[in-house]
Amino acid sequence: MLVSLYSVIDIIGNLDDIVQLKPRQILNFAGATALVGLYHLTPAVLLIATVLFIGTLSMSNELKIMLSAGISLKKISLPLLAISFAITLGHFALGEDVFQRIQPAMDNLQLEAQGESRPSAIIAGKLWVRNHDGTRFVQIERYQTNLNKLTGVEIFEVDTNKITTFIKASYGHLQPDEIKLYDIVKRDFASMDSQRHQAYSLNFPGIQKAVMASVKPIEEYSFRELHHDISILQKTGHSTAIYISEMLSRVSYSMAILILTFVAIPLGISGERKSGKVFAVTTGLLVALVYYIIDSLATTLGRAEAVSPYIAPFIANGVFLGICAFLLARQRSIL
Incomplete structure (x- = not known):
């Protein structure tokens, strides 16, 4: 349902472009939108599904019966976590x-609908590239991919921290x-x-x-x-914070599926006396x-190097692991 809603909203938002496409292209765009939506919404979908499942067991007293029979919450949760782990791996593969x-x-379909071609010229605003030993630096104003x-x-060209040779060219290949x-x-x-x-x-x-790596859209x-x-990029003198942050964010976002499943289990138990599906x-x-807000903020800080790009992508997961530990501590009597 959430994925369908995401797809409908995205299609409506791009309706002016989509109506310019051929029927087959429209179907391709709709299918691609659904897959993108599935990638972005899988953590939320698994969270809601797990809360709903555990909450239903609680409301129907099935959870109490299993616990009374000596089946611990850990054993009840294990199949959920195994499924969540498998989905985590599939989610990472889908992201690739x-x-x-x-x-x-x-993006190409939208550009085609607008009668435009994919941009081939990148104006990088003084793009700098250096060689591996730092003896030669290249400054580029414009690059046509x-x-x-x-x-x-x-x-x-530099030798012992002094510029020995300067070369200026109108253009090159x-x-x-x-x-x-x-x-x-x-x-x-x-x-x-x-x-x-x-x-x-x-x-x-x-x-x-080196140049291709520095101008390719990170998306x-x-x-x-x-x-x-x-x-x-490191060898050629470019800042890599945004790339490191993005790379680790891909791992962190897939891990969020497993972590939010952990959080959902005690949330479902606490919803025993709530209104079922509405609560879930x-x-x-x-x-x-809340997870998306924290993750977005942390990723932004990582890309700006305000926080280490090795740490920032995992801040949201760390916060929610703490929340999970707190919620499970409140349910200690049934663990």
């Missing part, structure tokens, strides 16, 4: 597909391990000599991967790509909303 393939496909073309290129520059001026600071060249090739191992990275590109849905939505 959502971020790498499904979301970009949706479809052509591997650079414009406004400045290169600084990226190769896997070199930059081909055109219409350049090269200045040697040791001899104060300046030279002009029509074309010039500069050896720079890994430059193409299109899979976990594997983030893990791979972080090391490239309301409580689940409120708890999920």
Whole structure:
């Protein structure tokens, strides 16, 4: 139900674009929207389902009968946690597909409906790239991804913390391990000599991967790509906080399914005298909303490096583990 509601709201919000698509494209967009919604809402859905299940057992006194028969709450909860763990793994796998393939496909459909093509030019605002040993720095004003073309290129070669050579080029092309520059001026600071060249090739191992990693939208990275590109970005002098935070957030968000299931079990027991389904849905939505708010805030702080990007993605999970421990302590008599 929640996924369907998410899909309907998203489709209505993009209705002006969707009506421009062909019927098959509309079906593809609707299916992709449902999968994206499933990814984002799975923790909330499992939370509500678990509260409802445990609450139903409590209200019908089945839970009391099982406990009286010597079956502990731990044994009752074990199948739920096993299912939740399996869903956690499936959720992580779905996220790999959502971020790498499904979301970009949706964006492409919307651009097609608007009569536009996917942006091929990235203006990075003085994008800096350095080589692995810090002896060469490249500053790029504009990068066209479809052509591997650079414009406004400045290169600084450094030796013992001093700039030895400065190269300025009107434009250039990226190769896997070199930059081909055109219409350049090269200045040697040791001899104060300046030279002009029509074309010039500069050896720079890994430059193409480094630039691609720095300009690719983070929403299109899979976990594997983030893990791979972080090391490239670190070697080329880029800040990696946003990438580390995003990578660990993917793990943390899937873990939230298991953690919120832990929280839902004592919540369902406490709802024994509440109004069944209404209590389960309301409580689940409120708890999920609080989780999303805390997680969003912590992730933002991690990306801004106000909090360590290694810690920030797990703050919400840590808070809710504490809540779970508190709720279970109140139900200690039936553990």
